[in-house]
Amino acid sequence: MKHQFGLFAAALVLSTAAHAQTKWDLPAAYPATNFHSVNLAAFAADVNKATGGKLQITVHPGASLFKAPEIKRAVQGGQAQVGEILLSAYQNEWQMFGADGQPFLATSYADAMKLYKAQKPILEKKLGEQGMMLLYAVAWPPQGIYSKKPVNSAADLKGSKWRAYNPATARIAELVGAQPVTVQAAELSQALATGVVEANMTSGATGVDSKLYEHLKYYYDVQAWLPKNAVIVNKRAFDALDKATQDAVLKAAADAEANGWKASEKVNADTLAVLKANGMSVEPPSATLRADMQKVGEVMVKEWLEKTPEGQAMLDAYRK
Ligand code: PCA
Numbered sequence: 001m002k003h004q005f006g007l008f009a010a011a012l013v014l015s016t017a018a019h020a021q022t023k024w025d026l027p028a029a030y031p032a033t034n035f036h037s038v039n040l041a042a043f044a045a046d047v048n049k050a051t052g053g054k055l056q057i058t059v060h061p062g063a064s065l066f067k068a069p070e071i072k073r074a075v076q077g078g079q080a081q082v083g084e085i086l087l088s089a090y091q092n093e094w095q096m097f098g099a100d101g102q103p104f105l106a107t108s109y110a111d112a113m114k115l116y117k118a119q120k121p122i123l124e125k126k127l128g129e130q131g132m133m134l135l136y137a138v139a140w141p142p143q144g145i146y147s148k149k150p151v152n153s154a155a156d157l158k159g160s161k162w163r164a165y166n167p168a169t170a171r172i173a174e175l176v177g178a179q180p181v182t183v184q185a186a187e188l189s190q191a192l193a194t195g196v197v198e199a200n201m202t203s204g205a206t207g208v209d210s211k212l213y214e215h216l217k218y219y220y221d222v223q224a225w226l227p228k229n230a231v232i233v234n235k236r237a238f239d240a241l242d243k244a245t246q247d248a249v250l251k252a253a254a255d256a257e258a259n260g261w262k263a264s265e266k267v268n269a270d271t272l273a274v275l276k277a278n279g280m281s282v283e284p285p286s287a288t289l290r291a292d293m294q295k296v297g298e299v300m301v302k303e304w305l306e307k308t309p310e311g312q313a314m315l316d317a318y319r320k
Pocket of ligand 1: 086140141165184185201202203204205206227
């Protein structure tokens with residue numbers, strides 16, 4: 001009898017496993033048309049295909065499920081199994097999250113990739129301690145200055161209402177004497193329409209997403225840093241998958257990372273052209289503005305190193 005029940009239970013488990021479909025929610029903060037979100041949709045489709053529909057990931061772009069600053073905690077707590085975060089937004093929690101938000105540490109795609117490789121093992125360890133895993137990370141295009149008025153030197157930014165999206169962009173505002181106001185990408189158009197923002201630093205991609213050309217007329221292509229979005233997964237949710245499904249997720253993540261970095265470079269070129277086509281002045285910064293911003297960057301990297309015990313070793317690995 002006992003034996004029979006055991007067989008029955010085993011058969012039940014087997015048949016449930018064979019038909020089981022796991023559903024994951026993936027909150028993301030940027031609009032569905034943004035290249036990161038398009039890449040997330042492709043990642044989800046890949047996983048669905050590779051697992052024969054066993055794991056279905058629903059992407060919720062545009063901060064529709066969780067607001068940008070809440071996504072990390074949602075994944076950690078299991079309210080969402082997987083999610084996309086802007087790493088540098090969490091710098092105040094742990095300084096290393098902000099490594100790629102420091103101005104002029106890595107200003108090209110090649111350097112941003114090198115910085116990522118140096119940062120990755122430390123990131124993985126931290127996320128592991130928090131009950132999560134890093135699936136992949138992709139750089140945003142290089143960050144430049146958008147402004148309502150022409151900016152020839154940092155002094156021209158004094159007093160301007162400056163939109164910040166993370167602690168580093170808020171610190172830049174302080175150092176140039178602007179007034180920082182934190183506004184997430186999902187609320188940026190609205191903030192511009194109501195006059196809360198006169199200047200900010202972000203990519204051409206976000207410039208186009210939020211139609212910054214409707215309110216700001218100048219873009220200076222400073223190429224100051226390339227912050228990264230990371231896709232993180234709750235470790236318990238991942239561990240609950242069978243081995244084949246886990247492998248499919250990791251394979252799709254590796255592909256998404258490679259595709260995402262390629263897409264970012266293309267989007268950089270494409271979106272700067274869109275800004276121009278919409279009447280924006282798109283120029284390199286003047287020598288003075290560049291030197292001023294580099295000084296700001298030097299101060300910030302120094303401050304960051306003072307607060308980041310693992311910082312110097314990471315920079316040494318990056319520069320090797
Ligand atoms: N866009 C995001 C972060 C970096 C970027 O290029 C934003 O402006 O919020």
